[in-house]
Amino acid sequence: MSKGKVLVIGSNATRIEIEGGGWAPTGQYLNETVVPAMAVIAAGYEVVFATPDGTQPTIDPASDSAEHFGDDVAAYERAKAFFATDPAMTNVRALKDVIADGLEPYAGVFVPGGQAPGVDLMQDAEVGVILRHFHARSKPTALLCHGPIAVTAAMPHAREFRAALIAGDTAKAREWAKGWQYEGYAMTVFSNSEEKVVEDYVLHAKLYFSVVDALETAGGKVVTTPVNFEPNVVEDRELITGQNPRSDHPIAERFVAALDRVLVAA
Template sequence: MSKGTILVIGSNATELEAQGGGTIKIGQFLNETAVPLMTLVAAGYDFVLATPTGEKPHMDQDSDALIYFANDDEARSRARDFFNGHPSMNDVRTIRSVIDGGLDRFVGLFFPGGHAPVVDVMQDADAGEVLRYFHTKSKPTAAICHGPTGILASLDNAHEFRAALIDGDTAKARELARGWQYAGYRMTVFSRGEEEYAEDNVFHKKLIFNMPDALEAAGGNVVNTDQNFTSFVVVDRELVTAQNPMSDHELAAKFIEVLGKSA
């Protein structure tokens, strides 16, 4: 018997704007998607995957690498098989259709990582409606790496807030975010130092804004570990956030713990 159903909000984005023009190829990170979901399924939970368009998220090809699986090729293969073949990964709904079908049946909410949520999810009105429901009901919400930017969708002016970040207008962003439901929450996200490494060594381009700045402008109390690319998870009330790809297993364990207490 299932312990309950988790709503997973994924992204359809494949490109992210870069500073000075051009784009960066992105997607949903393999381990940040598959590892927490495989762990949840093994623990007795079901899940429903929803995206803004109803299409399956694109896997970030840079994430299909052994470094994110402790150099264990078998673990990477299991994750890849899950991402590509699990029935719930391929029965994708629109976020709107899930809302219309009723949110009461879900016991938790999960935002996978990869840069993709920075493009569409963080300014998606339907994702915002879901977040406001889960927050009102104090139902557990988890997010990893860049996934925590997705919770910014709960802002009333999420699209305008994102535009202010791109313009570097922090004052306007703070004003637009006044009264955010997660203001004052302790949370984590991909750090400034980790992003600089990705910009210099992977993308060879600069991002339009960094993730801690975005969450702090909205009122979040962002904390990061001093050691880049080591596991770090923060739990504050119903919100569970993880800093980077290496936090996948710890995020899953703490999310399951919070789900158990919420049941």
């Protein structure tokens, strides 16, 4: 018997704006998606995968490698097969349909990273509805790597907030962020120095804003490690955030523990 349902929110973005005009390819990270999802299932929960348009996310090619699985080729192949064939990953629902059916049955919500959430999820109205629901009920809300930027969707003016960041108008972004549910929360996210590695060696371009700066502008208390790609998880009340791809297993453990605590308390 399932312990309950867990909502996993994926991104449909396949490109991200870069300075000077134009776009760079992006997507969702494979390990950041499947490692926590598989852990949640192994712990006895049912995963419901949903995206803004109800189609499966595009996996960022930069993540499609055994390197993100500790060079364990067998683990990498299992992950690829899970994402490609397991009903938990292939039976994707649209966020609006999940909301219409009711959010009360869900024990928690998880958002994986890759830079894609910084394009669509951080300003998606339906993501905002979902996050406000889980926040109001103090249900476990976990986000990994770039995924934590999605919490800005809970703002009353998330689209305007992002537009101000793109325009480089920090003062205006702060104005649009007023009333944010997660103001004052401790959190982590992909660090500025880690982002520079991606900009220099993967994108070969500079992004309009960093996720660290965005969350700090909104009022988050962001904590990142001084060493790039060191695993790091920060937990504050119902919010559980992981810094980078190597935080996949640690955040999965913390998220499952939080789900189990809520189950026991109930």
